[in-house]
Amino acid sequence: MKTKTAQRQVAFDFAPLEQLEEARRRAIRDYETLRAEQKRASDGMKALKPGSPEFDTLRATLKEMADRGKALEEEKRIIEEAIPPLLLRIPNLCHDSVPVGESADDNYLVRSHGEIKPLGFAPLDHVAIGEKHGILDFEQAGRVSGARFCFLRGQAARLERSLINFMLDIHTREHGYEEIFPPLMVNADAMTGTGQLPKFEEDLFKTDNLYLIPTAEVPVTNLYRDTLLESLPSTLKMVAYTPCFRREAGSHGRDTRGLIRQHQFNKVELVKIAPPEESYDELEKLVNDACTILQRLELPYRVMGLCTGDIGFGAAKCYDLEVWLPSQNTFREISSCSNFEAFQARRANIRFRDSSGKAQFAHTLNGSGLAVGRTLVAILENFQNADGSVTIPDALRPYTGFDRIG
RNA sequence: GGAGAGGUGGCGGAGUGGUCGAACGCGCUUGAUUCGAAAUCAAGAGUCCUUUCACGAGGACCGUGGGUUCAAAUCCCACCCUCUCCUCCA
Numbered sequence: 001m002k003t004k005t006a007q008r009q010v011a012f013d014f015a016p017l018e019q020l021e022e023a024r025r026r027a028i029r030d031y032e033t034l035r036a037e038q039k040r041a042s043d044g045m046k047a048l049k050p051g052s053p054e055f056d057t058l059r060a061t062l063k064e065m066a067d068r069g070k071a072l073e074e075e076k077r078i079i080e081e082a083i084p085p086l087l088l089r090i091p092n093l094c095h096d097s098v099p100v101g102e103s104a105d106d107n108y109l110v111r112s113h114g115e116i117k118p119l120g121f122a123p124l125d126h127v128a129i130g131e132k133h134g135i136l137d138f139e140q141a142g143r144v145s146g147a148r149f150c151f152l153r154g155q156a157a158r159l160e161r162s163l164i165n166f167m168l169d170i171h172t173r174e175h176g177y178e179e180i181f182p183p184l185m186v187n188a189d190a191m192t193g194t195g196q197l198p199k200f201e202e203d204l205f206k207t208d209n210l211y212l213i214p215t216a217e218v219p220v221t222n223l224y225r226d227t228l229l230e231s232l233p234s235t236l237k238m239v240a241y242t243p244c245f246r247r248e249a250g251s252h253g254r255d256t257r258g259l260i261r262q263h264q265f266n267k268v269e270l271v272k273i274a275p276p277e278e279s280y281d282e283l284e285k286l287v288n289d290a291c292t293i294l295q296r297l298e299l300p301y302r303v304m305g306l307c308t309g310d311i312g313f314g315a316a317k318c319y320d321l322e323v324w325l326p327s328q329n330t331f332r333e334i335s336s337c338s339n340f341e342a343f344q345a346r347r348a349n350i351r352f353r354d355s356s357g358k359a360q361f362a363h364t365l366n367g368s369g370l371a372v373g374r375t376l377v378a379i380l381e382n383f384q385n386a387d388g389s390v391t392i393p394d395a396l397r398p399y400t401g402f403d404r405i406g
Numbered sequence: 407g408g409a410g411a412g413g414u415g416g417c418g419g420a421g422u423g424g425u426c427g428a429a430c431g432c433g434c435u436u437g438a439u440u441c442g443a444a445a446u447c448a449a450g451a452g453u454c455c456u457u458u459c460a461c462g463a464g465g466a467c468c469g470u471g472g473g474u475u476c477a478a479a480u481c482c483c484a485c486c487c488u489c490u491c492c493u494c495c496a
Contacts, residue, residue, distance in 0.1 A: 025456070025457095028455070028456050028457095028465080029456065029457080031456095031465080032455090032456065032457090032464060032465040032466085033464085033465090035464085035465060035466090036463095036464055036465070038476085038477095039465095039477090041476085042424080042476060042477055043424080043425095043477095044476095045424075045476060045477070046424050046425080046477090055476095058476075059476050060476085061476085062476035062477080063475095063476055064476095065476080066475085066476065066477085228416085228453085230416070230434090357435080357451090359453080
């Protein structure tokens, strides 16, 4: 465990935790021994007459035991409270198939799809295309909200909405996911359940007591929090479209131009609750479900497997889907698909009864299917024509009602 | 926002200070009966934690957190949630 944690390029000191755990056991033993004694002695009370000397003597003894008990309980409580904050900061263990590596440079190519055709002219980026047609307005969004916001107007707004419906339709009708529209604000318990808290608080927008969701993964996974499923004969599959809200703290100066990294963006998210023995098969299927969208939209992409140094905090295994962006002459992440194994289930208390009747933690998975804003960027850029117009991919036309922009 | 009612095991629902981890019903598991099923009869079964190689032993848990008491599902306080009525509202 210590080795695997280190492979993630995370420094975590296990020694204090081990000491606390030892202290915790001792405190529990002390407390429970006294409690057992106290309960046995207390049974004698009801046989005695109130006011008799025996009654008063025993009562005094018991009073003294109760006081000691309270002190021991308090001691136990303090120790027990110190443990979870430490535990919650340990990242998940990576699956054995995940290669050890230091950074994104050590990720590996799983497969790629679609041909990267040279456009035959210098490609505009999506910001230039959007401004040319008056359908993306970053400048006014800056005045109304601030940096990292955007107004979509006219055909861009319609394209965004079309993409959402297109993705939801495929996942519900063809891939068998249940459509969910969850709350966009959740409490701290829910955020802890999926692992955003306590470690990533600075990435979240917060109101009085509630947080704005950074991804639908949070409310949708927590749909099953504190649940003991009587059985889990097959994997539960859910899909949710939501806006997502992120502070993007620590990414100052990165992707400041355009729609790539916004404080608010739309995403269609896939979430699965699976029996442990099926979860890795389900991860592959989930990746394929997300790939379907890119294929139907005729966008070139590749699937990358993340190494231990680049994988997310709670994931045991993770694939990124990256779409081709001509203006940047590179692939950019458009989906991230992870198996969390029991990492989130332990926090959110999501259990099921296995065939032997024992309650055990389920595995949770999720992945973008896809990030809508980045998909819009990919379409604008990949389907642009020499005159600056944009052709709408065939699959999307029934949704947009138009076949070109400009 | 105002008034009232209520939160108990998978579900329904008793329980107002010790004999309550909790009656009863439904549901569930196993056995008997049956060719099989239904019905009936019998038995069993909560979760978490500590300890033990194991059998077992012990502790905690009746919305959450405090308090009173030798002793709390039961009494007191705060909070959260649900339902009904009124008010308001997209």
